[in-house]
Amino acid sequence: MDVEILSRIQFAFTVAFHYIYPPLSIGLGLIMVIMEGQYLRTKEPVYEQMARFWTKIFALTFGIGVATGIVMEFEFGTNWATYSRYVGDVFGSALAAEGIFAFALESGFLGILLFGWNRVSPRVHFISTIGVFFGSLFSAVWIVVANSWQQTPAGFHVVGEGMEARAEITDFWAMVFNPSSVDRLLHVWIGAFLAGAFLVLSVHAFYLLKGRHVELSKKAFRIALSVATVFALAQLFTGHHSAEGVAVNQPAKLAALEGHFDSLAVADAYVFGWVDKKNQQVTGLSVPGGLTYLLHYDLNTPVRGLNSFPEDERPTALNAIFQFYHLMVAFGMAMIALTLFASFQWWRGKLFEKRWLLWAFVLAVLLPNIANQAGWFAAEMGRQPWVVYGLLRTSDALSAAVTANQVVFSLILFALIYTLLFALFLYLLNKKIQVGPESEERIQHNPRQEGMAGVLGG
Amino acid sequence: MPTILGIDYPTLWFLVVGGLFSGYAILDGFDLGAGALHLFFRKEESRRIALNAIGPVWDGNEVWLVIGGGALFAGFPVMYATLFSGMYIPFMLFLAFLIFRAVSIEFRSKEKMKWWRQMWDVSYCVASATLAILLGVVLGNVLLGMEIGPGQEFEGNWVEFLNPYALLVGATTLGLFSTHGALYLLMKTEGRLYAKLTILARRAMIFFLVTFSLLTLYTLIYIPHLSDRFRSIQWLFSVPVLAFLSIANIPRLIAKHQYGRAFFFSGLTMALLLIVVAIELYPVLIISTVDKAYSITIYNAASSGKSMGIMLLIAAIGAPLVLSYTAFVFWTFRGKVKLDETSY
Numbered sequence: 001m002d003v004e005i006l007s008r009i010q011f012a013f014t015v016a017f018h019y020i021y022p023p024l025s026i027g028l029g030l031i032m033v034i035m036e037g038q039y040l041r042t043k044e045p046v047y048e049q050m051a052r053f054w055t056k057i058f059a060l061t062f063g064i065g066v067a068t069g070i071v072m073e074f075e076f077g078t079n080w081a082t083y084s085r086y087v088g089d090v091f092g093s094a095l096a097a098e099g100i101f102a103f104a105l106e107s108g109f110l111g112i113l114l115f116g117w118n119r120v121s122p123r124v125h126f127i128s129t130i131g132v133f134f135g136s137l138f139s140a141v142w143i144v145v146a147n148s149w150q151q152t153p154a155g156f157h158v159v160g161e162g163m164e165a166r167a168e169i170t171d172f173w174a175m176v177f178n179p180s181s182v183d184r185l186l187h188v189w190i191g192a193f194l195a196g197a198f199l200v201l202s203v204h205a206f207y208l209l210k211g212r213h214v215e216l217s218k219k220a221f222r223i224a225l226s227v228a229t230v231f232a233l234a235q236l237f238t239g240h241h242s243a244e245g246v247a248v249n250q251p252a253k254l255a256a257l258e259g260h261f262d263s264l265a266v267a268d269a270y271v272f273g274w275v276d277k278k279n280q281q282v283t284g285l286s287v288p289g290g291l292t293y294l295l296h297y298d299l300n301t302p303v304r305g306l307n308s309f310p311e312d313e314r315p316t317a318l319n320a321i322f323q324f325y326h327l328m329v330a331f332g333m334a335m336i337a338l339t340l341f342a343s344f345q346w347w348r349g350k351l352f353e354k355r356w357l358l359w360a361f362v363l364a365v366l367l368p369n370i371a372n373q374a375g376w377f378a379a380e381m382g383r384q385p386w387v388v389y390g391l392l393r394t395s396d397a398l399s400a401a402v403t404a405n406q407v408v409f410s411l412i413l414f415a416l417i418y419t420l421l422f423a424l425f426l427y428l429l430n431k432k433i434q435v436g437p438e439s440e441e442r443i444q445h446n447p448r449q450e451g452m453a454g455v456l457g458g
Numbered sequence: 459m460p461t462i463l464g465i466d467y468p469t470l471w472f473l474v475v476g477g478l479f480s481g482y483a484i485l486d487g488f489d490l491g492a493g494a495l496h497l498f499f500r501k502e503e504s505r506r507i508a509l510n511a512i513g514p515v516w517d518g519n520e521v522w523l524v525i526g527g528g529a530l531f532a533g534f535p536v537m538y539a540t541l542f543s544g545m546y547i548p549f550m551l552f553l554a555f556l557i558f559r560a561v562s563i564e565f566r567s568k569e570k571m572k573w574w575r576q577m578w579d580v581s582y583c584v585a586s587a588t589l590a591i592l593l594g595v596v597l598g599n600v601l602l603g604m605e606i607g608p609g610q611e612f613e614g615n616w617v618e619f620l621n622p623y624a625l626l627v628g629a630t631t632l633g634l635f636s637t638h639g640a641l642y643l644l645m646k647t648e649g650r651l652y653a654k655l656t657i658l659a660r661r662a663m664i665f666f667l668v669t670f671s672l673l674t675l676y677t678l679i680y681i682p683h684l685s686d687r688f689r690s691i692q693w694l695f696s697v698p699v700l701a702f703l704s705i706a707n708i709p710r711l712i713a714k715h716q717y718g719r720a721f722f723f724s725g726l727t728m729a730l731l732l733i734v735v736a737i738e739l740y741p742v743l744i745i746s747t748v749d750k751a752y753s754i755t756i757y758n759a760a761s762s763g764k765s766m767g768i769m770l771l772i773a774a775i776g777a778p779l780v781l782s783y784t785a786f787v788f789w790t791f792r793g794k795v796k797l798d799e800t801s802y
Contacts, residue, residue, distance in 0.1 A: 077542025088535020
């Protein structure tokens with residue numbers, strides 16, 4: 001295999017692995033803020049117990065997120081040197097802002113969040129939790145801005161030619177608010193909230209089924225269900241808006257998402273299907289004219305198809321893109337159905353009576369996580385053959401100094417170490433879930449330190 | 459090129475990146491150093507205390523690397539691309555050990571079996587020491603220069619990073635980090651572990667002094683381009699003199715059992731040594747050993763003035779924020795380590 005495909009595999013593998021964790025951290029951050037806020041408001045110890053419990057799991061996802069995130073940053077330089085030279089000027093300010101406003105905020109307050117329960121007052125601790133949560137939200141902002149710029153470049157001009165060409169920033173705010181960044185940021189944020197909320201739902205559903213931590217779990221489940229229901233519905237709108245943006249800015253990608261070839265035809269929307277690239281056909285269940293209707297709110301307007309693009313400007317992995325996209329949509333719908341049904345049961349006062357429903361929530365943690373992954377695969381594969389849409393091809397973006405053997409070495413290294421890391425994650429997650437929230441009496445409150453913390457908290 | 463106070467943007471950003479890497483060395487230096495000494499602690503409780511002394515802060519310390527790397531990418535994308543792709547294997551090993559170390563810290567405390575803890579203690583210690591050495595090796599290669607050809611691409615062989623000079627810089631880094639880590643632990647511990655550390659701090663200091671002396675001799679004899687600026691502009695010579703004074707202060711303060719102050723000077727030493735390096739290199743970042751014309755400098759590697767202006771503004775707003783809450787976190791966890799239910 002050549003350097004290009006190896007480097008792409010390595011990047012896809014490391015970024016997909018990385019992306020298991022940040023959404024969970026962002027989502028759990030939101031839930032922790034709500035739980036701790038409830039504790040401060042009601043003074044009921046049960047909320048402190050659940051906040052402390054989820055903080056431990058947050059620490060796990062956050063730690064692995066940081067470790068695997070450094071890999072991503074370094075890979076820009078190691079594997080994609082030409083890309084780095086090309087985009088450095090534009091990404092520079094986004095990265096600087098990410099480092100200073102997001103990472104430092106998160107990691108600074110993380111120490112207090114994890115180890116400071118007995119050292120600072122509840123209020124200072126709450127502020128630290130909010131600091132960490134905001135930090136994680138900001139970090140998503142800058143990385144999504146950078147990625148969106150690759151999808152829909154704006155606020156720059158190109159200097160130099162051929163391999164020497166670079167993009168230089170001309171308008172910072174146009175770069176930040178490039179045509180796709182707001183839609184995609186909201187979509188990513190909500191995907192993260194869902195990932196966190198469904199993890200909380202899953203664990204507490206499990207406790208309820210086992211009859212452990214029952215009162216605490218009921219309260220925590222309701223918090224997470226509220227979050228999940230609201231955002232599962234909201235995701236429908238951000239998703240739709242994103243797709244409208246793709247139709248305008250990246251028509252080739254949109255055509256690939258629905259497997260639409262013929263520009264003169266009305267476009268269908270598939271529920272599921274299979275793309276036959278050679279015969280340019282999709283077999284499956286579709287809503288005739290569905291895509292056309294979603295984009296234009298009528299049934300007659302043709303949608304630009306893949307055939308209208310030169311062969312070397314179309315995404316190649318058409319069936320994979322189609323499948324990833326439809327998987328994401330299907331799982332999104334499943335989340336809406338499940339949370340709406342559960343909310344309806346809650347309203348009837350029968351939320352915790354159906355064991356099958358609780359089992360469904362135990363397993364449903366996979367839905368948002370797989371949907372998040374699938375969405376990114378569709379977005380990134382749909383952008384091909386470009387790394388920066390319309391400007392820089394992926395095949396031109398590599399490191400000239402790196403050989404295939406070196407990438408094979410690092411790929412094996414990452415496969416080994418990430419296997420270990422994933423085993424660690426599952427092991428620790430399971431262990432923390434088995435131990436469960438600490439009972440109220442077991443939470444140590446050191447009076448001396450609380451005295452000191454009282455001064456701190458003002 | 460626009461300027462602030464007569465200093466052009468690339469130079470300012472060179473200072474920012476230098477400041478971030480100094481901050482990273484001072485902060486992650488002590489937790490890597492503490493890790494490198496880990497197997498010298500024999501008792502289980504000592505090891506736990508040593509781990510918990512860095513527990514609340516090591517993750518935050520590594521963030522300085524993320525930010526430093528980001529700042530380098532942002533300000534000097536060409537440098538970032540050439541260095542990272544040219545040093546592919548050391549950077550990949552660095553990443554692998556970085557993750558391996560984090561895994562070790564987290565895994566160790568989760569089971570009580572003796573072999574389990576011993577296994578993760580060994581991997582934690584080896585990973586910490588290797589990371590210190592790898593940082594030094596990369597720095598050594600930057601000092602020595604690399605085979606950079608047209609298009610600012612690295613043209614050399616991938617094994618070239620393992621040269622004697624770079625390895626010597628690696629050993630020196632390990633020595634300085636270990637000293638720094640021992641001094642940090644001395645501030646955080648008491649009793650038997652403290653007594654043990656007083657001995658370890660001395661030994662680490664001796665190791666550093668030996669490697670550092672060798673390195674200085676090697677540099678002066680074989681790599682004249684790393685000292686010519688100090689020969690030509692004599693008042694600059696005060697900077698290495700300050701660095702030597704700072705180094706000399708460490709054993710003096712260790713002898714007087716003033717470990718907090720000694721820790722300050724081991725940190726200062728890192729900053730001063732990096733300033734010495736910066737003075738010598740400026741405005742070059744990596745000398746090309748193929749042809750000086752291909753050397754990477756802060757000017758031919760820099761982002762545009764517009765981009766740098768935005769980044770400097772962001773840094774000016776952000777830096778006071780970062781410093782204030784970093785100080786707040788360290789202040790919160792000041793004092794000797796007490797194990798409690800949130801500990802490793």
